[in-house]
Amino acid sequence: MRFWRLYKFRRSAACVCFTLIIAGISPSIPAQTPAPNSPGNKPENSNVTGATLNFAPNDPPGEWRSQARDYANTRYSTLDQINTDNVAKLRMAWTFSDGTLNGHEAAPLVVDNTMYVVTPFPDILFALDLTRAGEPIKWTFKPNPSPISKGKACCDTVTRGVAYANGKLIYNLLDDHTVAVDAKTGKEVWRTKMGNVETGETMTMAPFVVGKKVLVGDSGGEMGVWGWIAALDVDTGKELWRAYSTGSDKDARIGADFKPFYDRLKGKDLGISTWPAGMWKHGAGSVWAWISFDPSLNLIYYGTSNPSPRVPDQRPGDNLWTSTIFARDVDSGMARWAYQTTPHDRWDYDAVNEDILMDLAINGQERKVLVHFDRNAYAYTIDRATGEVLKASPFAYQNWSSGFDMKTGTPIVDPDKEPHPNVKLVNVCPPDIGGKDWQPAAASPRTGLVYADIFNICMDVTDHDASYIPSSPYDGMDMHRYPAPGGNLGEFMAWNPATGQKVWSIKETYMTMSGVLVTAGDVAFYGTADGWFRAVDARSGKVLWSQKLGSGIIGQPITYMGPDHRQYIAISAGIGGAATVRADVIALRPLDFPAGGNTLYVFSIDGNSMSSGPGQLSEKDGISETPPKTGKSNQH
């Protein structure tokens, strides 16, 4: 034990030096003092916005059963063993390499002392036994998706993860199948074909389960698909309803209950009449990211993708219901309201980013809101019962709009920033991937703030008229992206959704395209595209800990309680996705950029775990020996 203490001391001393050196030479790392914070500095009653969050379905605190952790999409954990006092002592506990490359965007799940890790194509699912040293594989499920799908996915062969429900792991395969796998045995329970991959349609989003319903949607906004969201029965995979994003009111499941807040969204069959004749059929509006749910209103919230083709002059009109946030009754699928973030989307801005549900006061009035950081660079705080925009202000650098018209609920477009075919339009901000892409933010009920990885990027764009040829892209957008003013590509920020203002931010040289985790220890975690994983004081924005990983990070961090009653932090490192899929975008991906990867990293205080530490560990009794004390972490 004495040796162990000495070893620990030496290791931490070495680490301090290393951190200081790095901080001295690299402008991408904010100045930081590695000394631990003085205890007892947590302010009371410091919820900046007074926001409250509903953590339904109230999963066990030590587990992580869905990508967003809860219906409200908070990505908040009540675990606080790891906190601002000791997070600087985080060290690697164990790792897992899944053998695939391509972008790793999914969060692992932890259910019943088992971790579930899904890979990009070919969408292999691993179950890891957390009760045994070395976290051995319990079973591996190979779904064998069609290789055709590899060439149809616009933005790398990614998956955004798995959902757990009723003893099953449910996820979407790139080739348009939703599968359910028995969590205990790893055997397929059901498989439902949702689309035809040969048309260019794929599926990348994580299913979202509400009660007995599995909600899934398609990808393919660049392929001229007919976008949709569907509900499947959790036990059988039978399709219960499907709502399309364009077409007739019947197709879009719009009926008498549909009451959009803004007049321009009212009328019959707008999903047809806001398009040139027939073009809605290949108008996209795919549903490829996140869904949230309010149990009190029984409504789900999600966004639809850009219209197809991406060339706007080919499709005059508002192109409803693309780049639109929908509220739908989860049982019937019928729309309650809709709000189009970017009418006649000319820049591929989509509206698919997550909707975080919060309850807070705006101008003295309590509101049930959703908070949405759109790719168009506006942060929206929207009344989720009515679809009324309460706050809309830019969170990232933008120049496509000159302001926001609160009366109509639409940004005011700068006509100089509208692309036209065969004309090179210079300096449009943000670019197609937005001021923030799909990478989900997190919200804390302790601070009342929302935390997000955002971008600082512009583009030059030349449109080319596109032909609809099934199996090939329906796209036409030739673009080049580069850093916006300031030169940094990434930024991590804390946002006040009640006022629509940035509270603090950390600029990053490279893109920040990871999910965010925030905990009751008042620590927020995020990653960078060049592989830095950081822990930040959720109140001050001070970086408390950083670790360089083996590849760039576009995964989503989670936290869980191990069977050894330690809190762990887990994150996948494997660069890819929309950030890097375009090899021509050298300005975003200099040649010293990390190569692809496939490793899940798991951290604990001092790196202690069953799989690490001095001496040989026996796994006879699962947990074989008392782990070394971790100091403060055991006091919580």
Place this chain on the structure above:
Amino acid sequence: MRVRSTTFAIGIAALSLLLGGCKHSQGGSITTQAVRGLPSEDMIASVPLGQVAGEPSLSVAALSISNPYQGNAQAIQQGKQLYIRMNCAGCHAYNGKGNMGPDLTDAEWRYGGLPIQVYKSIRDGRPQGMPAWGVALPPKDIWKLVAYIQSLGGTVSPEDYEHARQGDQPGEQVAPEAQADAQLASPPPEAEVSPVPSDQPIAQPGLAPTMIPATHPGTPVAPKRKTKPAEPKASEPQP
């Protein structure tokens, strides 16, 4: 692939106009009758996708079929138009450097980088999402696409093929020092469309005169470095 869309048909028609009245009468049919100046279907059919069993050195004569349009500026321009209009750019990027689909400007070719192999990949499609364009485009258009791809610096020349197959090609240094040379920023400036027909290939098809034998094991490898066309100078974008 079945051509189902009227939009597509219109696209083809528009393309025909765009290309200044190219005759597309043989479009959509695979024929064994050789179009004047183009490699015959029999010759193309004799090219295998993989190594020939039992032969340590692939010696299929048809592999060295050269592209009759190689280096033909008009054909390359028409190939570029096809590349955009047929949505090739949507997958392989407007500068050919890859996106959803592979980079076409490098030496890494999953199904072979000889002109005839690239031709066959376009015509027949490939299993990871590449559609077969042989039903939609006549052979001369596919050869023009190959000519455009060749103009980007991609593909493997018949002279280099033995070396490419044997892995004798020199490596590339892509460390940060090489960044200044890397193609950055803007793709080549948009060239004006010149609707000049160029149905006549400038080069006659046939066997390339020289097939350099593969290096013997144990001997140092010193083949020539593949030459690439001049790339636009890197320039920092000015927002």
